[in-house]
Amino acid sequence: MIVDKLAIVGTGLIGGSFALALKQAGAVREVLGVGRSPARLTVARELGLIDHAVDWAQAGQADCILLALPVGETAAALQQLAPHLKVGAIVTDAGSTKLKVVEAARAALGARFADFVPGHPIAGSEQSGPGAARADLYRGKRVVLTPQADTRADAVATVRALWETAGAQVETLDAAQHDRIFAAVSHLPHLAAFALVDDLAQRADADTFFRFAASGFRDFTRIAGSSPEMWRDIALANREAVLTELDAYLAALQMLRQAVDAEDADALLKMFSRARNARENWIVTQDS
Amino acid sequence: MIVDKLAIVGTGLIGGSFALALKQAGAVREVLGVGRSPARLTVARELGLIDHAVDWAQAGQADCILLALPVGETAAALQQLAPHLKVGAIVTDAGSTKLKVVEAARAALGARFADFVPGHPIAGSEQSGPGAARADLYRGKRVVLTPQADTRADAVATVRALWETAGAQVETLDAAQHDRIFAAVSHLPHLAAFALVDDLAQRADADTFFRFAASGFRDFTRIAGSSPEMWRDIALANREAVLTELDAYLAALQMLRQAVDAEDADALLKMFSRARNARENWIVTQDS
Numbered sequence: 001m002i003v004d005k006l007a008i009v010g011t012g013l014i015g016g017s018f019a020l021a022l023k024q025a026g027a028v029r030e031v032l033g034v035g036r037s038p039a040r041l042t043v044a045r046e047l048g049l050i051d052h053a054v055d056w057a058q059a060g061q062a063d064c065i066l067l068a069l070p071v072g073e074t075a076a077a078l079q080q081l082a083p084h085l086k087v088g089a090i091v092t093d094a095g096s097t098k099l100k101v102v103e104a105a106r107a108a109l110g111a112r113f114a115d116f117v118p119g120h121p122i123a124g125s126e127q128s129g130p131g132a133a134r135a136d137l138y139r140g141k142r143v144v145l146t147p148q149a150d151t152r153a154d155a156v157a158t159v160r161a162l163w164e165t166a167g168a169q170v171e172t173l174d175a176a177q178h179d180r181i182f183a184a185v186s187h188l189p190h191l192a193a194f195a196l197v198d199d200l201a202q203r204a205d206a207d208t209f210f211r212f213a214a215s216g217f218r219d220f221t222r223i224a225g226s227s228p229e230m231w232r233d234i235a236l237a238n239r240e241a242v243l244t245e246l247d248a249y250l251a252a253l254q255m256l257r258q259a260v261d262a263e264d265a266d267a268l269l270k271m272f273s274r275a276r277n278a279r280e281n282w283i284v285t286q287d288s
Numbered sequence: 289m290i291v292d293k294l295a296i297v298g299t300g301l302i303g304g305s306f307a308l309a310l311k312q313a314g315a316v317r318e319v320l321g322v323g324r325s326p327a328r329l330t331v332a333r334e335l336g337l338i339d340h341a342v343d344w345a346q347a348g349q350a351d352c353i354l355l356a357l358p359v360g361e362t363a364a365a366l367q368q369l370a371p372h373l374k375v376g377a378i379v380t381d382a383g384s385t386k387l388k389v390v391e392a393a394r395a396a397l398g399a400r401f402a403d404f405v406p407g408h409p410i411a412g413s414e415q416s417g418p419g420a421a422r423a424d425l426y427r428g429k430r431v432v433l434t435p436q437a438d439t440r441a442d443a444v445a446t447v448r449a450l451w452e453t454a455g456a457q458v459e460t461l462d463a464a465q466h467d468r469i470f471a472a473v474s475h476l477p478h479l480a481a482f483a484l485v486d487d488l489a490q491r492a493d494a495d496t497f498f499r500f501a502a503s504g505f506r507d508f509t510r511i512a513g514s515s516p517e518m519w520r521d522i523a524l525a526n527r528e529a530v531l532t533e534l535d536a537y538l539a540a541l542q543m544l545r546q547a548v549d550a551e552d553a554d555a556l557l558k559m560f561s562r563a564r565n566a567r568e569n570w571i572v573t574q575d576s
Contacts (some may be wrong), residue, residue, distance in 0.1 A: 002466075012330070023422055080557065089349075122500065122502045130319055141502075178344065181497055182500065186502065187499070189504060190483065190504065191541075191542070192480060192508070194544075194560045196540070196543050198566070199539075200473070208469060209473050210476075212432070212471070213474075213570065216478065216511045217473050217547055218571075218574070219507045220477040220481060220508055222508070223569055224563045224567050226504075229557065232553055235548050236551055239549075243548055247545075249483070250545070252483040253537070253538055254538070256534070257538070260479075260530055260531055260534065263527065265520055265524060268519075268520040268524070269517065271483070271486050272482045272520060274489050275489060276349065276512060278512070279512050280496065281498075283513075286506070
């Protein structure tokens with residue numbers, strides 16, 4: 001047993017899978033769930049993700065509270081939760097961006113900010129909701145924690161132990177570095193995929209184009225099937241790093257455009273070869 | 289039996305799979321193979337993709353000759369083949385772009401251009417070479433033919449029958465329209481994936497970025513694992529349409545950048561929702 005009572009705010013894929021994994025491992029005794037939708041809370045209870053649906057006051061009495069919400073909703077949830085936090089309670093989150101969440105937590109929690117452990121599990125699925133939760137979602141996946149200078153070390157240790165029990169590999173990063181890295185390897189690819197599909201979709205003869213799209217297009221655009229609300233929130237919460245990455249990408253595409261325009265076969269071959277080699281080297285590390 | 293002797297120029301995935309499918313279906317009696325690498329031709333024969341390795345003169349005596357080569361090598365192959373073409377022989381190709389191939393065929397074949405049927409099977413794999421060939425590669429896949437006003441109708445009918453026998457669904461398109469469509473749904477996504485990976489790969493701290501890349505990145509960049517030589521050829525062979533698509537994509541990314549910069553949540557949500565809906569509608573047609 002790592003904590004007695006765990007509360008999850010948001011009983012979907014991310015929160016539900018965390019609860020399931022910890023319950024199965026015997027790392028928590030009781031799981032409380034907070035959410036806006038009574039129907040969804042009922043499903044979460046029936047599926048065994050949570051033991052009880054509770055209000056903010058009861059959630060504040062848990063030993064550890066995970067906010068598993070779109071980043072746009074985290075600030076409001078922290079404000080709701082703050083007045084009810086019992087002494088020693090740890091708060092953590094699962095948001096895809098960290099600087100804005102840290103800022104919101106500092107504002108909402110005041111002196112209790114030391115008990116907040118910013119986190120980001122690098123796991124997900126195209127499915128969402130309580131029905132998609134699985135005890136093994138985090139097995140072998142990375143979780144990044146971005147503790148601040150004034151974060152309690154034992155709160156970090158507890159959150160780390162919970163994620164490790166759920167099967168994850170935990171790393172710590174500076175929050176700003178986290179946001180820069182994920183702007184590049186996650187946020188930009190999502191925006192690039194949305195932009196490409198939308199550019200086609202808006203054409204008068206869109207159907208003709210889609211009719212000939214094949215497997216390369218399907219994989220390239222898979223992430224354009226993700227939640228528009230979630231990605232709107234992420235783009236805005238990580239605005240500065242996303243703009244930096246968009247500018248770098250626009251510059252890379254302009255260079256490519258110049259090489260095509262100038263029929264510079266060598267430049268194209270160099271660019272494509274570097275990209276393929278880098279990707280192959282990366283894939284090898286993924287398989288290990 | 290649709291043709292007696294089939295010759296394939298290039299005995300890799302594309303040519304080899306075509307030959308295997310037709311041999312198995314009894315649509316051809318004998319398959320001849322042309323290639324620069326004796327070792328590869330031996331493998332192709334041992335795997336049963338071809339019956340004999342032949343030279344250009346012998347290949348010209350086949351009833352149908354398929355050029356299954358990178359588009360950059362098609363013009364030279366047509367020039368080699370032209371003097372040896374027997375009366376009535378049909379020539380076809382499997383190149384990813386069509387206008388340049390048509391132009392090269394017109395120049396190389398002269399009066400025999402009427403016997404050339406430009407084609408493009410929409411099938412492939414990350415694997416290549418004779419060992420990757422499979423009789424079912426084309427089953428359920430699209431093949432686009434782009435016959436010209438002066439292409440012999442019975443040559444088109446024969447090539448159509450061969451592809452249909454291999455399990456494909458054959459459509460005809462205007463060559464320019466073909467090139468515009470594939471610039472958008474295939475060539476641009478490949479270039480966009482190469483550019484994104486290369487932009488990361490060239491950074492001093494590239495390893496830190498790649499270390500946190502996950503499944504979304506893997507799928508988005510899968511096509512950046514494709515052959516650099518093949519994609520250099522395609523980008524140059526379809527230069528004008530590729531430039532048009534690159535410009536449209538740059539404009540779409542600039543609009544997205546402006547929405548992020550202005551924190552225009554509604555514009556982002558609209559863009560992402562349109563993209564997701566369009567992709568979901570497309571995926572439904574793919575499954576049927």
